[in-house]
Amino acid sequence: MNDIKFIIMNPSGSNAWFVNHLLHNRPVPAHTIDHHLKTLGYDSTVIEYFTYWDKEQLVNHVLKGAQGKKLVLMFSFTLFNKANNKHDAANFVNTIKDNHPDVRVIGGGIKDYEADVYASYKFLDLIYCGRSINKFKEHAESGELFDLIDQLNKPCIVNIDTTDIDPPITHYFYPDGHWDQRDVAVFEISMGCKFDCTFCSYDLRGIKNPTHQQVDALVNYFNAAKEAGVTHFFAGDDTINEEDSKMEVLRTAVKELDFTPHIAGFARVDMLHNKQYRIETLSESGVHSLFFGIESMNYNANRYIRKGASAQKIVQTLQQIKEVNPNIYTFGGFIVGLEGDSEQVIRQNNELALQNLDSLYYNPLYIQRYRPEWDWMSHIDKDPQKYGYTTTEVMPDNDNLVGWYNSWTDHEKAGRLAVTLNEENERKYGISKTVSNWFYTCARACGVTQSPLDWTRSCTSKYGFTLNHLHRRNTPNRMVIDTYIKNKLGE
Numbered sequence: 001m002n003d004i005k006f007i008i009m010n011p012s013g014s015n016a017w018f019v020n021h022l023l024h025n026r027p028v029p030a031h032t033i034d035h036h037l038k039t040l041g042y043d044s045t046v047i048e049y050f051t052y053w054d055k056e057q058l059v060n061h062v063l064k065g066a067q068g069k070k071l072v073l074m075f076s077f078t079l080f081n082k083a084n085n086k087h088d089a090a091n092f093v094n095t096i097k098d099n100h101p102d103v104r105v106i107g108g109g110i111k112d113y114e115a116d117v118y119a120s121y122k123f124l125d126l127i128y129c130g131r132s133i134n135k136f137k138e139h140a141e142s143g144e145l146f147d148l149i150d151q152l153n154k155p156c157i158v159n160i161d162t163t164d165i166d167p168p169i170t171h172y173f174y175p176d177g178h179w180d181q182r183d184v185a186v187f188e189i190s191m192g193c194k195f196d197c198t199f200c201s202y203d204l205r206g207i208k209n210p211t212h213q214q215v216d217a218l219v220n221y222f223n224a225a226k227e228a229g230v231t232h233f234f235a236g237d238d239t240i241n242e243e244d245s246k247m248e249v250l251r252t253a254v255k256e257l258d259f260t261p262h263i264a265g266f267a268r269v270d271m272l273h274n275k276q277y278r279i280e281t282l283s284e285s286g287v288h289s290l291f292f293g294i295e296s297m298n299y300n301a302n303r304y305i306r307k308g309a310s311a312q313k314i315v316q317t318l319q320q321i322k323e324v325n326p327n328i329y330t331f332g333g334f335i336v337g338l339e340g341d342s343e344q345v346i347r348q349n350n351e352l353a354l355q356n357l358d359s360l361y362y363n364p365l366y367i368q369r370y371r372p373e374w375d376w377m378s379h380i381d382k383d384p385q386k387y388g389y390t391t392t393e394v395m396p397d398n399d400n401l402v403g404w405y406n407s408w409t410d411h412e413k414a415g416r417l418a419v420t421l422n423e424e425n426e427r428k429y430g431i432s433k434t435v436s437n438w439f440y441t442c443a444r445a446c447g448v449t450q451s452p453l454d455w456t457r458s459c460t461s462k463y464g465f466t467l468n469h470l471h472r473r474n475t476p477n478r479m480v481i482d483t484y485i486k487n488k489l490g491e
């Protein structure tokens with residue numbers, strides 16, 4: 001075992017200059033896999049922020065760690081599957097291969113239909129499709145992993161032969177993670193979402209009775225995190241407040257701690273309307289940073305996507321949240337172009353949203369090219385006509401997407417309106433009003449702000465007023481990333 005080195009590249013630290021901006025959270029699957037490998041006695045480590053490393057430095061660091069050993073490099077493509085990401089990973093692997101005699105490469109989180117068709121994954125020796133941490137663990141335990149990795153037909157593809165979803169995961173905080181108080185860790189209470197919105201193409205939707213995390217596991221996780229200095233978290237759940245039982249698990253765990261973690265999560269606003277006890281549960285559990293996928297405050301449009309909330313209901317709920325706890329940060333994600341909406345109503349509702357949300361962002365509606373091999377395409381992708389959309393040509397810059405028009409707009413106009421609204425809001429209020437709650441939580445971990453009450457002032461003074469200011473090398477988030485890289489290099 002000591003003659004093999006596993007290095008798991010975590011593509012954390014979003015390089016995308018849109019709603020997520022500059023995040024420095026550290027995704028959980030890589031750390032869970034690292035833990036399984038360490039437990040089995042393997043030499044394993046995670047390297048965070050793959051996109052931010054100077055690649056020459058990273059190559060040298062990896063080669064130094066793998067000296068005299070067989071090297072297994074691992075990448076997760078769940079949130080890292082754009083063409084340029086794969087190109088960067090492949091280039092990096094090729095450089096390592098030029099300099100090391102024995103390298104194998106594993107990719108995880110790839111959709112099963114993509115593994116076969118995309119030549120861009122050909123640099124991998126072994127592919128685990130979907131959510132397959134348990135399968136990987138099984139293969140590592142039995143040793144089958146090494147047979148699969150060395151098969152002649154590359155890449156070897158592992159599909160999960162069951163519809164069971166891996167249970168929710170937490171992780172350990174090993175010293176080679178170089179954690180500190182500015183870090184944001186990620187955990188899960190339960191995976192999947194019980195809803196089925198018509199525009200959503202997420203594969204774990206419509207899940208009934210998901211497995212919840214054990215209270216004890218959460219207590220141990222938070223205590224270990226605090227020992228490592230970490231008190232800020234993202235809940236990886238697709239919806240953190242879909243069920244009372246789920247929120248109870250978190251509240252019970254947090255009650256057993258001697259500190260209240262700060263937690264950011266995706267939430268459904270309709271589940272909180274006139275439900276003070278649910279808002280109190282979130283508040284007591286430390287869930288103080290909420291991403292609401294509101295999509296539209298126009299009831300006509302909202303009901304078409306199966307969310308069914310009116311502007312009045314949404315505003316009431318947002319006010320009820322602030323009445324329970326003004327320290328809860330609220331972000332709204334909106335879609336421009338939904339059937340049943342109109343520019344005039346979107347603009348009116350933008351004013352309401354600005355008054356009642358801490359920040360908000362618009363994206364245009366995207367319709368994906370229909371691919372029968374992917375069962376989980378959204379209802380709109382599968383049958384656009386039924387939902388009021390006529391699709392047109394495949395997009396020249398992205399062959400996964402198609403053009404569309406409906407009764408009031410089309411993909412180009414919707415795209416322009418989304419950009420215009422974001423720019424107008426930024427010009428008037430600055431980026432404090434357009435960045436996501438995930439960014440707020442990262443900023444809070446960096447000590448930039450304490451609560452939404454001081455957010456506008458602190459955001460402006462520590463980051464600046466426009467999106468361009470986030471490109472500076474000395475943002476608090478970027479400094480966390482730089483410190484991590486420096487510590488990792490010093491190992």
Ligand code: SF4
Binds near residue numbers: 195196200201202268
């Ligand atoms: S949009 Fe959100 S709430 Fe709706 S199905 Fe998808 S994950 Fe669930």
